[in-house]
Amino acid sequence: MDGVRLPGKYTHRAALAEVRSRDNAFVWVGMHAPDEGQMQDVAATFGLHELMVEDAVHAHERPKLERYDDVMFLVLRTVVYVPHESVATASEIVETGEIMVFVGPDFVVTVRHGDHSELASVRKSLEQNPERLAMGPFAVLHAITDHVVDSYLSVIQLVEQDVDSMEELVFNPRNTVAVEHIYLLKREIVELRRSVTPLGLPLLQLTQPAGGLVPKEIRRYFRDVRDHHTIVAERISEYDEVLSSLVDAALAKIAVQQNTDMRKISAWVAIAAVPTGVAGIYGMNFENMPELGYKYGYQSILFLIASVCVGLFFLFRRNNWL
Structure with missing residues (x-):
């Protein structure tokens, strides 16, 4: 009342009756992952629409703002950073939850889903x-929204650090980054x-x-x-x-590596192919073939094969194929 919390413990029904017997007072009820029975009980006390109750129980809603008569319903998605040793080995980076806020003339009901959505x-x-x-219930709505956005x-x-780390890995010529890691971060x-x-x-x-529910201040x-x-x-x-650019860069890097491997x-x-070709020719067993009767023919052919192979090796090495 008047910005000061009343001492004592109340049920939600007793709390609502108490604030309605006073001036400039409201009740704030907080719930964590309620079942349908619990939510129906609270809805009956505060006059919440059945569609609100359905959203609050089943969750998995997109952020939205709805108005049912003099009750405003806001859905917020909460996020928390999941610590990990390396962005290249992490299986999860952010975890999400939900906070649903029902704001009436003299009450605020918050429904939380997720372990990190504390208020x-x-x-x-x-x-x-x-x-x-x-300032009333809408001051609570602002505080919750401000907390979530902060x-x-x-x-x-923290995510920016992961993006920077991934960028360094992709553009480091000594590192090989799997595209799957970038897709995970994306x-x-x-x-x-x-x-x-x-x-x-x-x-x-x-x-x-428009609407007149939210005070000007x-x-x-x-x-x-x-x-x-x-x-x-904007930063997201x-x-x-x-x-997206890192995916393209990683794919280009893979293509360059594949081309290098193919050249090698x-x-x-x-x-x-040199010794294979020569051996194939002299393995045809014709009688009249050059150098068949030459005393040093075998040694000469081996020297020729070795010379050509060494020459090709240095030629490819000079052209950066090997």
């Missing part, structure tokens, strides 16, 4: 700022983009005066959140473009 730090920060908390900034800074970037980019439209809607704070989100979305797009194989085949 205890947000609640503690708000309790230390009574003036902000006194986590995006932290994640993309897949994680795509997952990050799917979690972050769609939030742009809901944030834009929260900064608009809170809309100003949402503009700052939207600016941070824009920065994140940049990472996606860089990785062709050079050795040409050298091996």
Whole structure:
């Protein structure tokens, strides 16, 4: 009440009854991965629409903002960076979760999915700022959204290091990078983009005066959140473009290596063809063949074969085929 948390423990029904008996008060109920029965109980207490309940239970929703009468429903995707020793050996780089926020005139209900989507730090920060908390339920909505977007900034800074590391590996002539590793990183970037980019439209809607639910002062704070989100979305797009270029570079590097290998194989085949050809000619067993009666014919042919092979070897070596 008035930005100060009331002492004591309440059920969600008792809490709602308590705040409705006071002025300038609201209740905040937090839930983690509730089942359908738990969600139906809360929905009946706070008057939540059945479509909201379905989304909250089954999760896996894209970021979106919906309004049901005087209740606003916001879906946020959370992301967390998964530590790993090397980007070339990692199986997962980012992990996602969800936070769903129901905001009414005198209540906030948050539903979290995922182990990393905690809001205890947000609640503690708000309790230390009574003036902000006194602005009502939409101050909580802003704090949660700001917390999620700030986590995006932290994640993309770490992901940027992985992109830079992959870039160094690809363009290092002494390293061989499997294209699959780049595709893995690109897949994680795509997952990050799917979690972050769609939030742009809901944030834009929260900064608009249309609808009249969000107070003017809170809309100003949402503009700052939207600016941070824009920065994140742009950087994710940049990472996606860089990785596409790295895929092309890696494929070109593989093609060059294959051409080099083929030249080496062709050079050795040409050298091996000399003794094979000579041996084939003198293995035809005709009676009248040159040098058959010559005393040093065998030694001469061996010397000729060796000379030609050595000459071809140095010729190919000079042309960088060997």
